[in-house]
Each structure stands twice: as structure tokens, then as C-alpha cells.
Amino acid sequence: MEPQTWLKSEAAEQAYEPRRRRGLHVGLSGKLLFLTIIFVMLAEILIYVPLIANFRLNWLNDRLAAAHTAALVLDAAPSGMVPESLAQEILDSIGARAVAMKMGNQRRLLAAANVPSAIAQDIDMRNVSWWRAIVDAFDTLFFCRPGDAVRVVGPAPMAGGQFLEIVLDEAPLCNAMLAFSVNILLLSLAISGIAAAVVYFALHYMLVRPMGRITQNMVAFRADPENPARIIALSGRRDEIGTAEEELGAMQRELASSLHEKNRLAALGLAVSKINHDLRNLLASAQLFSDQLSTSADPKVQRFAPKLMRALERAVAFCQSTLSYGAAQEAPPDRKTIPVEPLIDEVHEALGLGLDVPIRWIVALERELTVDADHDQLFRVLLNVARNARQALESRGQRDPARDQIRITGRREGSVVVIEISDTGPGVSEKAQAHLFQAFQGSTRAGGSGLGLAIAAELVRAHGGDIRLVPGTIGATFSIRIPDRAVDLDAHRGQRARA
Ligand SMILES: Nc1ncnc2c1ncn2[C@@H]1O[C@H](COP(=O)(O)OP(=O)(O)OP(=O)(O)O)[C@@H](O)[C@H]1O
Numbered sequence: 001m002e003p004q005t006w007l008k009s010e011a012a013e014q015a016y017e018p019r020r021r022r023g024l025h026v027g028l029s030g031k032l033l034f035l036t037i038i039f040v041m042l043a044e045i046l047i048y049v050p051l052i053a054n055f056r057l058n059w060l061n062d063r064l065a066a067a068h069t070a071a072l073v074l075d076a077a078p079s080g081m082v083p084e085s086l087a088q089e090i091l092d093s094i095g096a097r098a099v100a101m102k103m104g105n106q107r108r109l110l111a112a113a114n115v116p117s118a119i120a121q122d123i124d125m126r127n128v129s130w131w132r133a134i135v136d137a138f139d140t141l142f143f144c145r146p147g148d149a150v151r152v153v154g155p156a157p158m159a160g161g162q163f164l165e166i167v168l169d170e171a172p173l174c175n176a177m178l179a180f181s182v183n184i185l186l187l188s189l190a191i192s193g194i195a196a197a198v199v200y201f202a203l204h205y206m207l208v209r210p211m212g213r214i215t216q217n218m219v220a221f222r223a224d225p226e227n228p229a230r231i232i233a234l235s236g237r238r239d240e241i242g243t244a245e246e247e248l249g250a251m252q253r254e255l256a257s258s259l260h261e262k263n264r265l266a267a268l269g270l271a272v273s274k275i276n277h278d279l280r281n282l283l284a285s286a287q288l289f290s291d292q293l294s295t296s297a298d299p300k301v302q303r304f305a306p307k308l309m310r311a312l313e314r315a316v317a318f319c320q321s322t323l324s325y326g327a328a329q330e331a332p333p334d335r336k337t338i339p340v341e342p343l344i345d346e347v348h349e350a351l352g353l354g355l356d357v358p359i360r361w362i363v364a365l366e367r368e369l370t371v372d373a374d375h376d377q378l379f380r381v382l383l384n385v386a387r388n389a390r391q392a393l394e395s396r397g398q399r400d401p402a403r404d405q406i407r408i409t410g411r412r413e414g415s416v417v418v419i420e421i422s423d424t425g426p427g428v429s430e431k432a433q434a435h436l437f438q439a440f441q442g443s444t445r446a447g448g449s450g451l452g453l454a455i456a457a458e459l460v461r462a463h464g465g466d467i468r469l470v471p472g473t474i475g476a477t478f479s480i481r482i483p484d485r486a487v488d489l490d491a492h493r494g495q496r497a498r499a
Pocket residue numbers: 384388389392423425426427428429432436442443444445447448449450451452453454475476
């Protein structure tokens with residue numbers, strides 16, 4: 001399956017559909033509008049409470065002020081008496097039923113008309129706390145009945161007076177407070193509407209819309225991640241949304257390029273499989289022809305024919321295994337205890353370092369050194385590393401037969417076999433070292449594919465071992481470590497029992 005097919009699979013599209021229909025974009029805007037209205041209304045309520053209390057105090061103070069003036073007039077009347085009709089007019093203008101004043105021990109009723117028998121509430125305006133004012137305001141607002149009267153006490157207008165008091169109907173106060181509340185309510189609605197609209201549009205343009213753009217881009221990118229046109233275009237903002245866009249863009253570019261790489265590798269894998277297939281057929285025919293060589297009487301041909309046969313056999317087997325396991329994966333190693341020396345000789349032969357090549361081949365192995373490995377795979381590892389060494393030596397212009405050498409050492413350290421291949425070439429360049437064991441990345445050589453060391457590393461890892469470049473040596477030294485397999489005690493016991 002091609003990499004992009006799963007990305008565009010129907011299941012993935014379907015899984016995404018319901019989310020898109022739910023409409024994240026609209027949901028966020030709607031919530032925002034709702035919350036703004038709620039918060040502004042809450043703020044208005046907090047403002048309304050002291051406002052209504054203050055309104056009531058002002059209303060009562062206005063009455064007291066009017067009574068204050070009236071008291072001065074009434075008090076100044078000759079012998080304290082005014083005609084009934086004038087007293088009534090004065091009381092009407094105050095909106096009071098009675099006006100009285102306390103002077104010394106005496107309480108003087110200055111004017112009165114239809115004074116109610118019961119007083120619902122006593123209010124002393126000389127000393128009102130804020131809390132009291134608020135509680136009384138709501139008391140008036142909610143529990144006022146028609147015909148209720150209140151007594152309001154204020155400071156006396158002239159020296160010698162203790163206080164001034166008036167008796168009022170509560171209903172006009174109630175009505176005024178209700179009218180005031182309705183006005184405030186209408187005003188709050190208007191303010192919260194305007195504030196909500198302003199906040200909504202500001203946030204919508206500053207946050208919701210850019211976020212919607214990012215979301216839409218993610219949806220579009222997900223549907224076709226290989227299309228470079230779907231990578232988000234940066235708006236150039238310098239805030240968090242700008243950062244989110246930049247990060248998203250970088251992520252999308254990386255994803256797109258790694259998908260591209262993957263596709264390239266998949267195509268390459270296919271090509272390798274095809275090449276392998278036909279190469280195997282060609283090699284098989286070559287094998288058939290070389291069979292004929294064994295019948296030749298020429299001693300030189302007699303000497304080389306078996307080697308040629310062995311090389312062809314190995315090549316066919318290798319092509320076959322690549323075909324059956326796919327280009328990307330090696331067959332698991334088929335491990336046996338094998339002597340190292342003949343293996344190194346095979347590498348020497350395969351490398352073609354005959355007498356006419358001025359490179360010395362020095363082998364220094366522990367005596368009868370054996371390694372627990374897959375013969376063909378270890379051969380490929382050593383050949384790849386040794387071929388690099390030969391190529392490194394040959395890459396230099398002038399040759400020095402006395403100096404140019406490839407040295408192979410081998411030793412056992414406990415249950416690990418260490419094989420080192422060193423050369424006296426120019427050493428591994430820094431550029432090559434940066435991606436040394438990565439496929440297609442490490443090559444700095446003209447005509448090199450950068451696969452040799454990647455293959456070697458993969459094969460060594462399959463043996464549980466490792467390969468590394470030894471630092472600080474003349475030329476280049478690669479160290480390969482292959483540990484023995486762990487012994488399965490049960491299987492071992494079973495074998496002994498059978499024997
Ligand atoms: N012994 C060495 N001395 C100097 N440079 C080396 C040596 N071995 C490897 N290199 C560097 O490492 C790079 C990667 O080696 P690798 O074998 O992976 O790829 P390659 O040799 O370029 O191509 P190929 O796939 O044909 O082997 C080489 O291009 C070379 O620059």
C-alpha cells in the first residue's frame with residue numbers, strides 16, 4: 001500500500017466528518033457572545049445595588065430638605081399658626097402628611113393632614129450605614145403596600161432644634177424606585193448589548209477567525225498532506241497565534257518532506273526488487289555457463305572456476321533473500337560458529353587485491369579465532385568496510401606502496417569477538433561522519449550510494465553487535481563487535497539428553 005493511501009482512507013475521512021459538522025468555529029463564537037452578555041449583566045447588577053440604595057436616600061433627603069424650608073416658614077408664622085389651606089399646600093408640595101420638630105423636650109407638630117394611624121417604617125437619616133441603606137432599599141422595593149406610611153427623621157433647621165421629622169406615604173417612593181429600576185434595567189441591556197457586540201467582534205477578529213483559519217488548514221492538510229499548497233501561509237503575526245502558525249507550518253513541512261522521502265524509498269524499494277529479480281535470472285544463467293568451465297583442462301581455469309561458482313551462488317542467494325524479505329528488511333541471521341581466518345581470505349579475494357594492486361593486506365588474528373555469526377552476512381559486512389578502505393586509499397592521487405595498507409585484526413574479549421579494519425587513507429571526513437551509518441546520507445564519494453555502511457550496521461545490529469568508527473587513528477579504523485548468542489539452558493540440556 002502506498003503511504004498516502006492510508007492517510008486518505010475512507011475511515012479516516014468518516015471519523016473526521018462528525019467533528020466538522022459540529023462546527024467548532026461557530027460554537028466558540030456563540031459561547032463568547034453568551035459569556036460576554038452574562039459578565040456585563042453581572043457587572044450591571046453589582047452597580048445597581050448601591051445605585052438603588054443611593055436613589056432612595058436622595059429621594060428621602062429631597063423631602064427632608066423641602067420640609068426643612070417649610071419648618072422655617074411655619075415656625076416663623078405669628079404664634080405658630082398658619083391657615084389650614086396654606087398648611088395643606090405646604091404639605092402637598094413636600095409630599096408629606098405631617099411635619100414636626102423637636103426642640104428641647106418639646107415636640108411641635110408644625111403641620112398635619114390625614115395622618116395615618118400606623119407607621120410601617122422609621123428612617124433616621126442622620127445616621128445611615130451603607131449596609132442599612134441597601135437592606136432598607138430592597139425592603140422598600142419588595143414589601144411596600146399601598147397606604148403604608150413612613151416616618152423620616154432629619155437634622156433640625158435652626159439652632160436649639162433637636163430634629164425634624166416628617167410622615168410620608170411610602171407608595172410614591174416605591175413607584176419612583178421601580179421606575180428608576182426599569183430605567184437601569186433598560187440601560188444595562190443596552191450597555192451589555194453594545195459591550196457584548198464590541199467584545200465579540202474584537203475577539204472574533206483577533207482570535208476566533210485566525211484560529212478558525214488554522215483549524216481549516218489542519219483539516220485541509222490532513223486530507224492531502226503531500227500537497228505543498230496545503231501548508232499554512234503565515235500571517236506574520238507576532239503573538240501566540242503567529243507562533244502557532246509558524247510551528248504548525250514547520251511541522252507540516254517536516255511531515256510533507258518525510259512523506260515524500262517515504263514515497264521515494266517505497267518507489268526505490270520496488271525498483272530494487274525489480275532489479276533484483278532480473279539480476280537473479282541473469283546470474284542464474286551465468287551460473288549455468290560457468291558450470292561448463294569446470295570441464296576445462298586449463299589449470300588456471302581449474303583454479304578459479306570453483307571461486308567463480310561460489311561467488312555466483314552467493315549472489316543468487318542474496319538476490320533471492322532480498323526478494324523474499326523485501327528490500328527494506330534483511331533475513332534474520334542464520335548463526336553458526338565459523339572460523340574467522342577463511343572468511344577474511346574470502347574478503348581479500350572478493351576485494352580483488354591481487355599482486356598488481358599496491359596495497360598491503362595485513363591480517364593479525366588470534367589463533368583459531370571463531371565467531372558466532374551468519375557467514376554470508378558477516379562476509380558482506382567485512383567486504384563493505386574493506387571496500388571503503390580500498391576506495392579511500394585509491395582516492396589519493398599519489399600512491400605509496402610502502403605505506404598504503406589495510407590491516408585486519410581480530411580477537412575475542414570474553415563472549416564478544418572484535419574485528420577491526422583499519423587503513424592508512426585520508427580518514428573519514430567530518431561531513432561523512434555526520435551521517436555515517438544512515439542510508440543514502442553518508443556518501444561523500446563520487447559514484448557512492450551511501451548504503452555500504454548502513455547495510456553493514458544493520459547486519460551487525462541483527463547479530464546484537466555494533467559497528468563504530470574508532471576516533472583518533474591514522475586513516476580510518478572501523479571496529480565491529482559481534483557477541484555470541486546467549487545459551488538457552490533448557491535447549492542445551494535437551495540436546496545433551498538426546499545425545
Ligand atoms: N575507510 C574510509 N576512509 C575514508 N572515508 C570513508 C571510509 N569509509 C567510509 N568513508 C566515508 O563514508 C562514506 C559512506 O560510506 P558508505 O560505504 O556508507 O557509502 P559509499 O562508500 O559512499 O557508497 P556505497 O554504497 O557504494 O558503499 C563514504 O562516502 C566515505 O566518504
